[in-house]
Amino acid sequence: MEEKKFEPRILAFLCNWCSYAGADLAGVSRLQYPSNIRVIRVTCSGTVSPHHILHAFQKRADGVLVAGCHIGDCHYIKGNYMTLKRLKFVEGLLDFAGYDPKRLRLEWISAAEGIKFAGVVREFTETIRHLGPAPPFDAIPLLAGNM
């Protein structure tokens, strides 16, 4: 039997005011992008808790995309500053915990940037395809010498 090709599963948190509208525009404009992305609409990228991101990896997401309004354009004025600070830090944490920080991506996509949205999804899917399936995030039996 032929081996099944690896199809990345990417979870995307899109902010309601910019990035989700950007995705909408990509659809309306009939732009092609890979179907590996699963979208969750959030009110603001700043509401995406690191808990949600880590939970996604826990549930074997191969990549997580967080997209929001450009800096200065946030509907809630400063929400995306929070996202920026937080995600930079979560990237460092993922790296230290042994997870490839490239699996987490932050993008600013405005409502007018349907082309950018399609491009980001294409590019990110390729990156994840190249990285391969995410390593399991479940607790594993003891390694020798850890006790």
Added chain:
Amino acid sequence: MNTKIRILLQGGRVDGFFAYKTTSGFPFPTLFTLENIQELETWRPTPARYPILKLLLAQARKNPHAAYGILVRGCEERGLRELFKYQQLEQDKVIILGQACTEGLAKYCECWKPYPDALDYGKPAPAMAKSRKVEELEEQHREARLDWWLSHFNRCIRCYGCRDVCPVCFCTECSLEHAELMLGEILPPDTSFHLVRAVHMGGRCIDCGLCEEVCPARIPLRSLYKKINRLIEEILGYNPGISKEKSPLSFLGEEMSLPSGPR
């Protein structure tokens, strides 16, 4: 120590003072008041560490109008500052006396400041700028690091000891108990348990190491939080317990002062 505390108590400056009393040869944290003032002992260095801030916080919550004194180490002084910033304690209701940690303890903790700024007892031990344990982890390959952490998280029995002992974990609602995000019926808990706690320690952890000390599964939590502290310092230039301003990760810090309304 007994003279200074005696003066504070008898002068009515504080209603109680948290210090240590030797019981069966071990120092135990004790609340001294006018009633047991004769039990005060002279200061001596000890490597024993206790969640003394947690005791103070509990006591202060019970008696919001009382003033308390406390004998602190370097880490505990940093913790106090964080509690002041998050308005868990009132600065004018807490009097501190500082004690330096012994050199052995400072080395064991790999502490970067093993003495409080307000130093009353002991000589400051040399600080350790780097953590060997964190560096050893950083030198490993990423895959090896993942295996290393997962095999440690594997032992977690979800006792919440690390959270309950933590002097800066003062929330009354904890996302680690959220029924949807942290499923209750599995052991070990999701590996995200410790990483989420690590995220919450960002901009808060004062590196007292009690979490690791209390962990029945001996998970090396301290290395994880030391790294978190370094990340916060590198990315946001913030040092918990040292920097004057509130943590940049606290929701709407300096942004709260923005004028409201459309612009």
